[in-house]
Amino acid sequence: MQTAVSGSVVDQQKIDIKNIPVHVEVHTPSANKAPEYAPRNRIYVRAVKGLHQAVRRYMGFVFMGLFMLLPWLQYEGHQAILLDITEQKFNIFALTLWPQDFTILAWIFIIAAYALFFITAFYGRVWCGYLCPQTVWTFIFIWFEEKIQGTRNQRMKLDAEPWSGVKFFKKAATHFCWLAFSLLTSLIFVGYFTPVADLFMQFFTLEASFWAVTSVLFFTLCTYGNAGWMREIMCTHICPYARFQSAMFDKDTFTVTYDEKRGENRGPRSRKDKDYKEKGLGDCIDCNLCVHVCPTGIDIRNGLQYECINCGACIDACDDTMSKMGYPPGLISYTTEHSLNGKPTRVLRPKLLGYLLVLLAVCTAFAWTLYSRVPLEMNIIRDRGALFRTNNDGLVENTYTLSISNKSQHTVVFDLSVSADASFNWIGPHQVSLNGGETGSVPISLALDPYSTKERSLEITFTVQQQDNAEVQLQQATKFFLGNR
Ligand code: SF4
Numbered sequence: 003m004q005t006a007v008s009g010s011v012v013d014q015q016k017i018d019i020k021n022i023p024v025h026v027e028v029h030t031p032s033a034n035k036a037p038e039y040a041p042r043n044r045i046y047v048r049a050v051k052g053l054h055q056a057v058r059r060y061m062g063f064v065f066m067g068l069f070m071l072l073p074w075l076q077y078e079g080h081q082a083i084l085l086d087i088t089e090q091k092f093n094i095f096a097l098t099l100w101p102q103d104f105t106i107l108a109w110i111f112i113i114a115a116y117a118l119f120f121i122t123a124f125y126g127r128v129w130c131g132y133l134c135p136q137t138v139w140t141f142i143f144i145w146f147e148e149k150i151q152g153t154r155n156q157r158m159k160l161d162a163e164p165w166s167g168v169k170f171f172k173k174a175a176t177h178f179c180w181l182a183f184s185l186l187t188s189l190i191f192v193g194y195f196t197p198v199a200d201l202f203m204q205f206f207t208l209e210a211s212f213w214a215v216t217s218v219l220f221f222t223l224c225t226y227g228n229a230g231w232m233r234e235i236m237c238t239h240i241c242p243y244a245r246f247q248s249a250m251f252d253k254d255t256f257t258v259t260y261d262e263k264r265g266e267n268r269g270p271r272s273r274k275d276k277d278y279k280e281k282g283l284g285d286c287i288d289c290n291l292c293v294h295v296c297p298t299g300i301d302i303r304n305g306l307q308y309e310c311i312n313c314g315a316c317i318d319a320c321d322d323t324m325s326k327m328g329y330p331p332g333l334i335s336y337t338t339e340h341s342l343n344g345k346p347t348r349v350l351r352p353k354l355l356g357y358l359l360v361l362l363a364v365c366t367a368f369a370w371t372l373y374s375r376v377p378l379e380m381n382i383i384r385d386r387g388a389l390f391r392t393n394n395d396g397l398v399e400n401t402y403t404l405s406i407s408n409k410s411q412h413t414v415v416f417d418l419s420v421s422a423d424a425s426f427n428w429i430g431p432h433q434v435s436l437n438g439g440e441t442g443s444v445p446i447s448l449a450l451d452p453y454s455t456k457e458r459s460l461e462i463t464f465t466v467q468q469q470d471n472a473e474v475q476l477q478q479a480t481k482f483f484l485g486n487r
């Protein structure tokens with residue numbers, strides 16, 4: 003027991019106690035002070051010319067051209083690409099996909115996903131910057147804005163001005179063009195799901211069905227809202243791809259990057275000033291053009307940010323500035339972290355090869371599924387009333403219904419037959435003719451002398467074969483019951 007402890011020992015064992023103020027901050031989303039709840043600043047994108055913007059524009063033209071043209075193509079008298087949801091069949095040129103062909107659609111989605119993973123691991127978010135419909139449509143809307151309201155500075159000035167006749171006209175013309183373009187592209191889009199020529203005709207003569215009109219108006223409003231108003235919000239807050247793309251990045255991924263070592267310290271200077279490095283300046287003249295041209299409104303000089311869609315607009319803007327200043331291009335460029343740190347970039351690396359191998363495997367599986375696909379489906383339905391019955395001739399009879407679907411686009415005559423270790427009497431049609439996409443039910447009865455076998459049941463196989471093409475055939479096994487004897 004420590005009853006006689008001296009005062010000095012007690013002093014040494016004292017623990018300093020500090021008063022820690024506890025401050026609990028109550029978060030109120032309505033308070034405008036918090037920057038994350040501050041109203042979004044409108045981004046006035048400045049037009050820029052350069053290699054990457056030319057590539058993006060041409061890719062956009064090709065994408066938009068294909069999108070607008072494809073539904074108008076005809077193939078053997080019908081719309082070449084028609085994803086008919088009400089009829090539950092997708093026509094893609096000579097191929098017709100039915101709900102049973104879901105695996106083919108699944109392969110297409112898996113291929114698209116792995117192609118995206120592969121491209122992202124290799125070249126960052128270039129899909130977003132060059133081909134994503136959100137980007138393509140947004141740049142077209144910005145083009146309308148620029149043609150009607152003028153350059154970035156003119157648009158900012160116009161927005162700051164009080165309302166006038168000229169301002170109203172320019173704004174109204176811009177929104178009219180946005181809405182007209184949205185309506186046109188929505189009609190084309192819905193035309194992938196319903197005959198496009200009829201849709202156009204019926205929509206403008208007010209004869210289109212309720213659902214066709216509703217779909218067109220819905221997609222018109224979505225396009226107008228996304229490309230006209232939401233723009234970069236889609237890419238930065240809504241699109242899930244922006245959030246998980248970093249999982250595919252590594253130090254060898256090409257991303258749009260500002261060369262900080264070369265650019266800093268940034269600052270303005272005269273074009274004739276050749277001694278700027280001695281004054282401690284880097285190559286960045288702080289003109290802010292890279293920020294003005296950015297469709298997501300970020301400053302790439304702050305490092306890699308998830309908002310960046312790798313569109314390369316800031317590269318073109320900066321290269322232009324560098325050329326005017328007489329400096330070498332590439333202050334902002336597509337480069338890798340390894341390259342920036344003076345290390346070699348490994349293009350062929352396990353991660354990329356892994357994605358490529360899976361992509362090749364999935365493409366092969368898809369090609370095999372397509373190649374081995376038989377444009378024919380058969381289901382055998384047994385008579386639910388009785389497994390077997392004995393007819394007036396003393397033969398045992400089993401009754402089946404063959405449900406046959408012609409999954410091709412043409413009328414086809416199918417031959418029907420059965421094979422087994424016994425000789426059956428076939429009661430019913432030996433052929434059936436079905437139109438393209440039609441499903442027919444064929445009732446068949448098989449009869450057998452019960453004394454021809456000692457078995458209580460026999461394995462039998464029905465065969466359906468296209469009359470003029472032996473390669474299109476399907477076999478399905480079932481049983482023939484003779485009962486207890
Ligand atoms: S930072 Fe550059 S590449 Fe990234 S979105 Fe902005 S302009 Fe495009």
Ligand code: SF4
Binds near residue numbers: 287289320
């Ligand atoms: S465009 Fe180039 S020079 Fe101008 S601020 Fe951006 S990085 Fe600096």
